[in-house]
Amino acid sequence: xxxxxxxxxxxxxxxxxxxxxxxxxxxxxxxxxxxxxxxxxxxxxxxxxxxxxxxxxxxxxxxxxxxxxxxxxxxxxxxxxxxxxxxxxxxxxxxxxxxxxxxxxxxxxxxxxxxxxxxxxxxxxxxxxxxxxxxxxxxxxxxxxxxxxxxxxxxxxxxxxxxxxxxxxxxxxxxxxxxxxxxxxxxxxxxxxxxxxxxxxxxxxxxxxxxxxxxxxxxxxxxxxxxxxxxxxxxxxxxxxxxxxxxxxxxxxxxxxxxxxxxxxxxxxxxxxxxxxxxxxxxxxxxxxxxxxxxxxxxxxxxxxxxxxxxxxxxxxxxxxxxxxxxxxxxxxxxxxxxxxxxx
Amino acid sequence: xxxxxxxxxxxxxxxxxxxxxxxxxxxxxxxxxxxxxxxxxxxxxxxxxxxxxxxxxxxxxxxxxxxxxxxxxxxxxxxxxxxxxxxxxxxxxxxxxxxxxxxxxxxxxxxxxxxxxxxxxxxxxxxxxxxxxxxxxxxxxxxxxxxxxxxxxxxxxxxxxxxxxxxxxxxxxxxxxxxxxxxxxxxxxxxxxxxxxxxxxxxxxxxxxxxxxxxxxxxxxxxxxxxxxxxxxxxxxxxxxxxxxxxxxxxxxxxxxxxxxxxxxxxxxxxxxxxxxxxxxxxxxxxxxxxxxxxxxxxxxxxxxxxxxxxxxxxxxxxxxxxxxxxxxxxxxxxxxxxxxxxx
DNA sequence: CTGAAAGCGCTTACAG
DNA sequence: CTGAAAGCGCTTACAG
Numbered sequence: 071x072x073x074x075x076x077x078x079x080x081x082x083x084x085x086x087x088x089x090x091x092x093x094x095x096x097x098x099x100x101x102x103x104x105x106x107x108x109x110x111x112x113x114x115x116x117x118x119x120x121x122x123x124x125x126x127x128x129x130x131x132x133x134x135x136x137x138x139x140x141x142x143x144x145x146x147x148x149x150x151x152x153x154x155x156x157x158x159x160x161x162x163x164x165x166x167x168x169x170x171x172x173x174x175x176x177x178x179x180x181x182x183x184x185x186x187x188x189x190x191x192x193x194x195x196x197x198x199x200x201x202x203x204x205x206x207x208x209x210x211x212x213x214x215x216x217x218x219x220x221x222x223x224x225x226x227x228x229x230x231x232x233x234x235x236x237x238x239x240x241x242x243x244x245x246x247x248x249x250x251x252x253x254x255x256x257x258x259x260x261x262x263x264x265x266x267x268x269x270x271x272x273x274x275x276x277x278x279x280x281x282x283x284x285x286x287x288x289x290x291x292x293x294x295x296x297x298x299x300x301x302x303x304x305x306x307x308x309x310x311x312x313x314x315x316x317x318x319x320x321x322x323x324x325x326x327x328x329x330x331x332x333x334x335x336x337x338x339x340x341x342x343x344x345x346x347x348x349x350x351x352x353x354x355x356x357x358x359x360x361x362x363x364x365x366x367x368x369x370x371x372x373x374x375x376x377x378x379x380x381x382x383x384x385x386x387x388x389x390x391x392x393x394x395x396x397x398x399x400x401x402x403x404x405x406x407x408x409x410x411x412x413x414x
Numbered sequence: 415x416x417x418x419x420x421x422x423x424x425x426x427x428x429x430x431x432x433x434x435x436x437x438x439x440x441x442x443x444x445x446x447x448x449x450x451x452x453x454x455x456x457x458x459x460x461x462x463x464x465x466x467x468x469x470x471x472x473x474x475x476x477x478x479x480x481x482x483x484x485x486x487x488x489x490x491x492x493x494x495x496x497x498x499x500x501x502x503x504x505x506x507x508x509x510x511x512x513x514x515x516x517x518x519x520x521x522x523x524x525x526x527x528x529x530x531x532x533x534x535x536x537x538x539x540x541x542x543x544x545x546x547x548x549x550x551x552x553x554x555x556x557x558x559x560x561x562x563x564x565x566x567x568x569x570x571x572x573x574x575x576x577x578x579x580x581x582x583x584x585x586x587x588x589x590x591x592x593x594x595x596x597x598x599x600x601x602x603x604x605x606x607x608x609x610x611x612x613x614x615x616x617x618x619x620x621x622x623x624x625x626x627x628x629x630x631x632x633x634x635x636x637x638x639x640x641x642x643x644x645x646x647x648x649x650x651x652x653x654x655x656x657x658x659x660x661x662x663x664x665x666x667x668x669x670x671x672x673x674x675x676x677x678x679x680x681x682x683x684x685x686x687x688x689x690x691x692x693x694x695x696x697x698x699x700x701x702x703x704x705x706x707x708x709x710x711x712x713x714x715x716x717x718x719x720x721x722x723x724x725x726x727x728x729x730x731x732x733x734x735x736x737x738x739x740x741x742x743x744x745x746x747x748x749x750x751x752x753x754x755x756x757x758x
Numbered sequence: 759c760t761g762a763a764a765g766c767g768c769t770t771a772c773a774g
Numbered sequence: 775c776t777g778a779a780a781g782c783g784c785t786t787a788c789a790g
Contacts, residue, residue, distance in 0.1 A: 077536070077539075077767095079766090079767055080767065080768060081767080081768095089776075089777085090778080091767090091768080091769090092770095092776070092778085093776060093777075095768070095769065096775095096776090106775060109775080123536040124537065124768075125537070125539060125766085125767050125768070126538055126768095127471040127472075127474040127475050127480065127538065127766090127767080127768090128471075128475055128766070128767035128769090129767080129768055129769075130471040130768090131471050131472055131475060131766095131768070131781095131783065131784085132767085132768050132769040132781075133769065133770090133782090134782080136471065143510075148511070151504060151507035151508060151511075152507060153503040153504060153506050153510075154500065154503060154504055156500075156503075158503075159497040159498060159502075159503035159506075160495060160497060160498055162503075162506075162522075163496060163524065166487075166497075166522055166523070166524050167495075167524060170524070175521055175523075176521065176522045177520065177522075178510055178521075178522045179514065179520070180507065180510050180511060188467075189467055192421070193467055194470055194471065194519070195421075195469060195471060301703075301704075330704045359645075360645075360704065360705055361704055361706070362706040373495065421783095423782090423783055423784085424784060425784095433760075433761085434762080435783090435785090436761055436762085436785085437759085439785065440759095440760090443785090448759065448760080449759065449760080450760090453759080468783085468784075469782090469783050469784070471783080471784090472782075472784040473783080473784055473785075475766045475767065475768085475783080475784070475785090476765075476766050476783085476784050476786070477766090477784085477785065478766080
């Protein structure tokens with residue numbers, strides 16, 4: 071390995087200024103009441119001249135606080151790249167911005183089931199943790215039960231000390247999309263998602279049921295297609311709907327990507343979108359603008375979700391009662407495009 | 415702030431094992447030739463029991479090497495979220511995986527023009543840097559001229575000491591897409607991109623020219639639309655092509671998102687895709703599978719690009735002659751879908 | 759094979 | 775307002 075050129079340290083600055091390290095440290099940390107304005111100015115000038123940058127590892131060692139936030143991204147397998155999921159990447163971007171703005175640093179880690187997350191977090195003595203799990207996984211429970219610092223998750227049903235939980239009003243999300251379709255004259259509306267055992271998807275399913283009930287439309291088991299809300303799942307569901315030919319005129323989904331699959335599957339089955347089948351997505355990804363027809367979708371404002379969670383986390387890190395759990399539910403709305411036709 | 419529970423340190427382990435910290439350190443760092451098998455085993459057991467995790471800030475302080483790689487992402491403005499760009503997010507995912515696999519940590523930072531990147535990097539004494547710039551920006555030049563550690567960039571025309579430059583064969587990329595279209599019987603082919611002054615786009619433009627020339631098709635200035643290769647740029651270009659009505663039957667682009675814009679713009683102008691206008695994208699994003707028709711595109715294998723750069727960077731960090739620059743050009747290929755029609 | 763000493767670059771009490 | 779001392783948790787020479 072090559073030897074780096076010498077880096078200037080606190081001591082170098084102190085020597086040049088003819089003061090103690092203490093004084094320089096106080097200036098850097100803005101404790102102006104402890105240093106005369108003259109000295110402070112002089113020291114600041116020298117710092118500028120030398121291009122001095124404090125070593126944060128050293129600071130972390132003494133202060134017992136690192137200003138590092140660990141951001142954990144789940145991966146199903148080593149082959150997969152979770153970052154290709156627009157939900158994940160949008161979250162990361164917003165979190166990073168918010169951390170940076172507040173003087174924190176983001177250490178990013180994707181993990182598969184077996185990985186020891188807590189090891190990583192303790193290695194760097196992180197001040198806070200953000201788990202970027204759309205659904206909070208069982209294998210992370212162990213870690214969660216002995217949290218060493220405040221942490222934030224999303225869309226979880228857990229309530230635990232130190233936990234910040236930011237979620238969307240998922241029930242309302244599907245209530246809105248179902249209602250929207252009903253208001254366009256539809257009453258034979260399919261729901262797609264393998265919701266059982268999944269808290270988030272179940273909430274959305276209940277929103278679907280609620281809208282039907284409220285409008286006096288009978289719930290039909292055969293209109294529920296329990297496919298995985300992925301492109302492939304949607305594709306399969308679309309084909310089935312076309313094949314069943316049982317009166318379905320519209321579909322609500324729990325993911326844009328699934329809705330896009332449905333469009334393709336239904337088309338392959340001979341249906342025209344939206345003339346024969348109306349569709350609403352979920353997430354309002356950029357993607358929605360690029361399909362034909364453009365996809366009407368439920369927006370959960372992903373950026374806001376990330377921003378709120380990050381701010382609450384930083385607040386909690388600085389607060390006294392870190393143990394108080396915190397649950398925020400954000401509103402959702404529907405973004406109208408071209409994938410729903412009116413039957414009136 | 416709340417007081418953390420005590421963390422076990424090297425000293426704790428040493429005390430419990432009745433040995434010196436030195437010995438424990440040697441065991442942890444796998445210097446087995448310096449410790450008897452017995453002692454090592456005993457120490458490892460105690461480490462397990464106590465759930466001891468080394469403090470990497472402390473290690474970084476003594477070793478002068480942090481195992482942190484700084485990954486820098488550009489942002490045009492504070493409002494923008496670069497991570498929504500699938501190119502960026504795919505890169506990040508692959509880089510993280512590769513770093514993790516090799517025992518490195520990823521510190522992520524998005525910056526706008528004014529941000530002092532070098533400050534951040536020296537703060538954490540990073541061992542290497544990856545600049546995630548599709549195009550290397552001028553304002554980063556200053557930093558680059560005095561690099562403190564090896565760093566990697568993409569698609570740059572720079573050649574400097576310590577620099578790892580991984581690029582795609584951009585010229586071939588557009589050569590391939592243009593040739594593909596020619597092979598389908600087209601000879602009135604538009605090129606879209608404001609390539610002037612942009613190294614990468616100019617390379618692609620030259621590939622377009624080369625294919626035309628090779629096939630004896632005259633280059634026509636009026637077939638070059640100098641729009642920004644974005645959705646909006648593509649949209650404008652698509653509308654123009656429909657309006658100009660000057661015989662163009664196909665379009666090559668330098669970005670999928672632009673190609674999608676062209677499709678939309680051309681449609682709004684009354685053209686059918688691909689019957690009236692064939693289109694080829696660039697990047698082969700997931701997106702290509704979700705449009706109608708599905709988009710034929712040039713694939714530059716983004717993951718491979720990220721992986722190669724990361725590996726070269728880590729190699730260089732461990733190597734002796736860090737100053738030798740390194741340029742790799744990766745191959746590209748074309749992924750056939752439905753957006754090009756044969757005129758034969 | 760094992761250990762005592764010194765030091766990495768910073769900050770936190772504590773004195774003056 | 776300023777500073778000398780001790781320590782954060784680790785590793786690197788250097789002795790034995």
